[in-house]
Amino acid sequence: MSRNICITAVEGNTGFLIAELLLTDENFSKEFSSITGLTMNAEHPRCKDLATLGAKIISYQPGRVRDVSSTLRHTNADTICLVPPAHVDKVDITGELIEATKKAGVRNALLLSSAGCDLAETSKQPGLREFVDLESRFLACKCEPETAGESLVIIRAGFYAENLLRYAPKAQEDGILPLPIGRRHKFAPVSLGDVALLAAHVLIGKGPHGFSDQHRGQLMTLTGPMLLDGEEIVRLAGEALGVDLKFEDISEQEAHRVLRTNGGENAEVQFLLDYFSLVREGKTNYISTTAFHDVTGDHPQEAPEFFKNYSAEFMPKKGAGNKRRKVDGSRT
Structure with missing residues (x-):
């Protein structure tokens, strides 16, 4: 069954590149029915570029979980890629999207997190440590199978080269x-293109429970x-x-x-x-490239x-x- 994929923060570098890769690479484009880009700035040039490539761009304003979950339902998405935005309120915004994903019943969810967040300390690296809190909220979806969370994946991306x-x-x-x-x-700096490639493989992977059984439930760390x-x-x-x-x-x-x-x-x-x-x-x-090798078959x-x-x-x-x-x- 073909996928309806929603990608958040497509006005940013990461969300945009993942969506662009899915839309333009023939190996990926045949594996889904639609790409929806969720954004807080639909007038951004990247959003317009994705619309030209065939994505549906939907603007939304954070603040009410009920409204965001309603927006997600209208996308008909069965798969979502949650990309925390480069925003001062990224934790609140992403946390709200996680809750909205549960309420909207989106079964397959991929969260983009950060390598090193588990080694960061709140007093010294608060911007990194925040990702641990987001991961915890995301993984809690697994406890509510009637709403969402049947198929979850986390990618901890290293420092973008x-x-x-x-x-x-x-x-x-x-x-x-x-x-x-x-x-x-x-x-070990990692290319953003490699992060996008890993995410794209996960998003189109299919198995009896949603995502491919090779990917489902994995916490993948990717460095260069x-x-x-x-x-x-x-x-x-x-x-x-x-x-x-x-x-x-x-x-x-x-x-x-x-x-x-x-x-x-x-x-x-x-x-x-x-x-x-x-x-x-x-x-x-440290370097961590095993997941990338196993999922993509390529070398970073x-x-x-x-x-x-x-x-x-x-x-x-x-x-x-x-x-x-x-x-x-x-x-x-």
Whole structure:
């Protein structure tokens, strides 16, 4: 039976990319009947792009579980991908969507969470620890099979490698990539495209109880395949681009200014700073790619490939004293 899939926060990078992949990849597009994008900003360009691709875009305002559950019922969705929005009230908004999912009787539900949330401390990394609370509320759906929760999956996504692009203007300016991660500890950035690919496989997977039995009930953690410290990130980026980049370990206060200067919302900035804090504490010294291999049959994108794909954003400007070569600035 073909799926009717609802994806929340499609105005954001994650929700948009998952929806776009499902709509444009022929291996996925034949496995569902409809894609509905749930958004708080239907006028966002990403929403208009998805509508052009064939998605139905529905605007809603959080605040009443009853109203949100009614909206979900009208989508006829049997499957939902809950993507917490980059919003200061993301916990309340996502919690409300979880409750609405139960009341609307949506049987198959996928929650996008964050790797490292279980290692975060409320006093030190509150923006990360919030995801543990959301996971708890989500898993409680399993106790109410008459309303929803028959088929649940959680994906804990690692630090998006695309977040490094927020520091690209500084790299373009003087050939320096500044990160507040210290010099000794490592983390494994993951491509957003790989997160979207894993989510898409889960959303179209089918089994006797909803999602594929290979996926149902799984808590999947996905990081990139390479553990890197700041010096290694810069070395790989420089090799991929054919330029001379240098790493600078900056303070959290300076990182906050850089992120805000480059258009980060308060909730996004807090999340990134919390993750960098986790790196400095040595709690991100691991990789987790087994679930990705098992579900997709592919290998996650490695750092050199990522930097090549985003070469235009990282390429230092002329006059910065770095060697340059012509590169392909396309994205995947």
